[in-house]
Amino acid sequence: MLSIRDLVKVYPGPVTALQGIQLDVPNGMFGLLGPNGAGKSTLMRIIAGLQEPTSGSVTLDGEDIIANPERVWDKLGYLPQDFGFYPHLTGRAMLAHLLRLKGVKAKGGMRRLCDGLLERVNLTFAAKRKVREYSGGMRQRLGIAQAIAGDPRILVVDEPTAGLDPEERLRFYHLLADLAQNRIVFLSTHIVEDVAVLCPFMAIIRNGLLVAQTSPREARAALEGTMFEGHVEHDALERLHAAHTVTQAMLFEGRTRVRIYAPDGDAPPAFQPSAATLEDAYLALMKTGADILPESKPPIEPVALPAEELAGGPV
Ligand code: ADP
Numbered sequence: 001m002l003s004i005r006d007l008v009k010v011y012p013g014p015v016t017a018l019q020g021i022q023l024d025v026p027n028g029m030f031g032l033l034g035p036n037g038a039g040k041s042t043l044m045r046i047i048a049g050l051q052e053p054t055s056g057s058v059t060l061d062g063e064d065i066i067a068n069p070e071r072v073w074d075k076l077g078y079l080p081q082d083f084g085f086y087p088h089l090t091g092r093a094m095l096a097h098l099l100r101l102k103g104v105k106a107k108g109g110m111r112r113l114c115d116g117l118l119e120r121v122n123l124t125f126a127a128k129r130k131v132r133e134y135s136g137g138m139r140q141r142l143g144i145a146q147a148i149a150g151d152p153r154i155l156v157v158d159e160p161t162a163g164l165d166p167e168e169r170l171r172f173y174h175l176l177a178d179l180a181q182n183r184i185v186f187l188s189t190h191i192v193e194d195v196a197v198l199c200p201f202m203a204i205i206r207n208g209l210l211v212a213q214t215s216p217r218e219a220r221a222a223l224e225g226t227m228f229e230g231h232v233e234h235d236a237l238e239r240l241h242a243a244h245t246v247t248q249a250m251l252f253e254g255r256t257r258v259r260i261y262a263p264d265g266d267a268p269p270a271f272q273p274s275a276a277t278l279e280d281a282y283l284a285l286m287k288t289g290a291d292i293l294p295e296s297k298p299p300i301e302p303v304a305l306p307a308e309e310l311a312g313g314p315v
């Protein structure tokens with residue numbers, strides 16, 4: 001179990017990137033969903049032991065990550081959001097270089113270790129190809145190969161599917177799901193589909209605050225009977241936005257299809273009840289907060305920040 005308590009990060013500025021995060025992450029896939037600037041990468045760098053929080057604690061199976069990052073390093077694999085490669089190296093040489101930098105000990109030889117890892121991420125066919133020839137999905141899989149060296153207890157992956165085409169994304173989903181069978185995989189994303197496809201548990205983060213810790217199933221169930229769908233003329237959209245919580249408005253077969261969250265059932269005429277999607281739940285939670293979820297979990301309150309930190313004191 002990964003446990004995060006009262007985690008605060010204030011950057012010089014000051015920018016409060018995390019405002020007191022509480023989170024318990026069990027084994028398996030866990031999705032951290034939030035828009036750009038929500039604080040996802042900050043949280044992931046802190047978990048990876050690469051950045052110190054302003055205050056708060058992170059423990060992995062009871063071991064304090066903040067106090068002893070070196071003790072958890074070999075239990076942790078991390079794929080950063082912007083992972084750099086040397087384009088002129090082959091995939092295998094790049095991987096070997098990354099593993100040496102990480103200080104990975106290759107008992108049976110580096111070549112053997114690399115080949116095993118490349119096989120694990122389905123890149124054996126491209127071991128001798130230059131990284132510059134790799135597709136986005138292949139690069140991400142190479143990134144995963146370095147992250148899973150040493151069979152880590154927890155894999156932290158920061159927005160790994162951004163920029164992948166649908167086929168590559170699907171392949172990457174399968175790889176992550178496979179890796180989550182015997183470890184924690186902590187995935188951040190702004191793509192709702194990533195979480196809907198992969199994650200039995202999830203949290204939503206916005207402005208450095210946890211909006212909800214829930215499951216896709218629970219989040220969708222909370223919206224039962226509150227979603228309505230209809231078609232409108234394009235010029236009616238603005239009025240609709242003013243009067244209702246629109247969770248989706250998209251062109252579909254040349255018409256504008258609109259989904260509305262109406263907890264009081266107050267939908268426009270000709271709108272039909274519709275089953276809630278995770279996308280609906282995400283947008284409804286972002287707008288209204290966790291109040292719409294069953295009260296099974298205590299509400300998460302932001303912690304008060306010390307005044308000197310808000311004033312831009314030492315971070
Ligand atoms: P996300 O990954 O969800 O997009 P980030 O953790 O990257 O969010 O950023 C959260 C907030 O912190 C943003 O307002 C961002 O501009 C700010 N931020 C991130 N890194 C730094 C930094 N090194 N210095 C100052 N502000 C930062």
Ligand code: MG
Pocket residue numbers: 040041042081158159
């Ligand atoms: Mg980020």
